[in-house]
Every structure is written in structure tokens, then in C-alpha cells.
Amino acid sequence: ASESVSIALCKDQYASIIKPGLIISTGEAATLIDENLRSISFASNGTADALITVDGGTTYLSIPTGTTINFDAGAISNYYPIDAFGYDTATNAGASLIVTYNVL
Numbered sequence: 001a002s003e004s005v006s007i008a009l010c011k012d013q014y015a016s017i018i019k020p021g022l023i024i025s026t027g028e029a030a031t032l033i034d035e036n037l038r039s040i041s042f043a044s045n046g047t048a049d050a051l052i053t054v055d056g057g058t059t060y061l062s063i064p065t066g067t068t069i070n071f072d073a074g075a076i077s078n079y080y081p082i083d084a085f086g087y088d089t090a091t092n093a094g095a096s097l098i099v100t101y102n103v104l
Contacts, residue, residue: 016076016104023099025050025089032057032086036079038102039072042087046096051088060088063097079104 018038025031026046032053033040044050044063051060052069063069073079089095 018102018104021099021101021103023087023097023101025087025099026096027090027093028088029090030057030060030086030088032083033099033101034082035101035103036082037071037073037085038079038104039070040080040085040099040101041068041070043068043098043100044096045098046089046094048092048094050095050097051091052097053086053088054084056083057086060091062092 021035030051042050042052042063044065044067046065049062049064052063053060054071071080071085087097087099089097
């Protein structure tokens, strides 16, 4: 008689606890996020364009109201460096952002 045996070919060896973050920003001066981020999303929900940076504050990009932008570092060992991302909701009156992110 033949027998079948179940085996696990791969076990979750690299499980990590990921901490979520939430920022709701209105009228806030330029701020960098001082965490190694796994992922981040910016949702512009004000009456004016919000500003974000993806290069540590060297340049800021205008995000129109109603726009959502997502970044994901990919594999579990990947992350974005501290202060890579930031936002500014003070320059344009009426700008507002909802920022969600994950850190290790």
C-alpha cells in the first residue's frame, strides 16, 4: 500500500512585526519622517495641493487634491532610509494629507 506524507517545503522563517503609522496633517510645516519605512502612502484630501518629498527634502512634489500615492520597498529585508520621505501642508493654504506607513 502506498502512503502519502505531508511536508512543509517552506516555513515563514522571516516573520517580522510591522508597526503601522498614521499622520493626519493640515497646516504643518515641512516635516521629514524619521523612520526606516517599509511602505508609505500619501492621500491629499484638502482644498489645495499638498507637498511631499521623496529625497529627504531636496525637492518637493505637488500632490493634487484627491490623489493618493503609494510606495512599497518590496521584499521583507528592504526599507527606505530615515528621512527619505516628508510632507508640507503649510505652504499651500488648505492643503491636508493622510499619511499611512509601516516600519519594522
